[in-house]
Amino acid sequence: MKIRLFAIVACLLLLSVVGKAQNLKIGYVKVEKIFAEWPKTKASDKELQDYETQLQVRLQAKVKDFQNKMAKFNKDLATMDALTKKDTETELQNLQTQIQQFEANAQQSVNEKNLALLKPLQNKLKQAIDQVAIENGYTHILDYGSSLVYTSDKTGDISAQVAQKLGFTLSSDSQ
Numbered sequence: 001m002k003i004r005l006f007a008i009v010a011c012l013l014l015l016s017v018v019g020k021a022q023n024l025k026i027g028y029v030k031v032e033k034i035f036a037e038w039p040k041t042k043a044s045d046k047e048l049q050d051y052e053t054q055l056q057v058r059l060q061a062k063v064k065d066f067q068n069k070m071a072k073f074n075k076d077l078a079t080m081d082a083l084t085k086k087d088t089e090t091e092l093q094n095l096q097t098q099i100q101q102f103e104a105n106a107q108q109s110v111n112e113k114n115l116a117l118l119k120p121l122q123n124k125l126k127q128a129i130d131q132v133a134i135e136n137g138y139t140h141i142l143d144y145g146s147s148l149v150y151t152s153d154k155t156g157d158i159s160a161q162v163a164q165k166l167g168f169t170l171s172s173d174s175q
Contacts, residue, residue, distance in 0.1 A: 027138040027156040029129055030170075032145040034163055035121075037170055044117040051113055055106040062102060066095045128165035132158045 035041050073088050080088070133141050136158065144159075163170035 023139065025136075025138045026140045026142065027133065027136070027158045028142045028144045029162055030144045030157070030159040031125065032143075034125065034159060034166070034170065037163070037168065038121070038125075038166060039168055040121055040124075040166070044121060048110070048114055048117060052110055055110065059099070059102060059106065062095070062099050066092070066099060069095065124166065125162070128162045129158070131165055132161045136161070 069088075070092060073092060077085065129141055132138075138156075138158070141158065144157075160170045
């Protein structure tokens with residue numbers, strides 16, 4: 001009796017799993033391609049590049065100031081008294097340390113700015129993917145670039161629809 005009951009429950013579970021598998025609809029999206037062609041990503045890249053340029057200009061000014069002070073130090077070295085020489089050497093070492101610290105802080109600041117610019121775009125892209133998936137009845141969406149997705153059936157590719165949701169047209173390709 002228990003064996004028969006177990007067999008019935010097992011069959012019901014199996015039918016349930018098979019029923020759910022029939023509702024499975026998998027699509028894929030080319031996230032990397034969308035990001036590469038999305039005008040908002042390009043604007044974000046430009047903003048980051050401008051920020052990096054500003055920091056680079058400030059760094060170059062600090063380096064030029066250091067070089068000028070070093071040149072003056074080398075020029076006046078023969079006529080300097082010991083106290084002035086020691087004071088100037090300390091000042092030059094401090095400037096060099098400040099330049100190194102600025103470089104490290106600038107790199108960290110660029111990384112933080114990049115994350116701050118990309119996070120809203122990533123969220124917007126995810127929302128667009130979710131909307132297209134729901135509208136088209138997909139249960140799963142895979143990233144074509146990072147997953148092993150091989151298909152000859154291009155009907156599961158929602159990349160163009162996602163780009164359209166984001167307000168631009170994705171270029172066609174042979175992939």
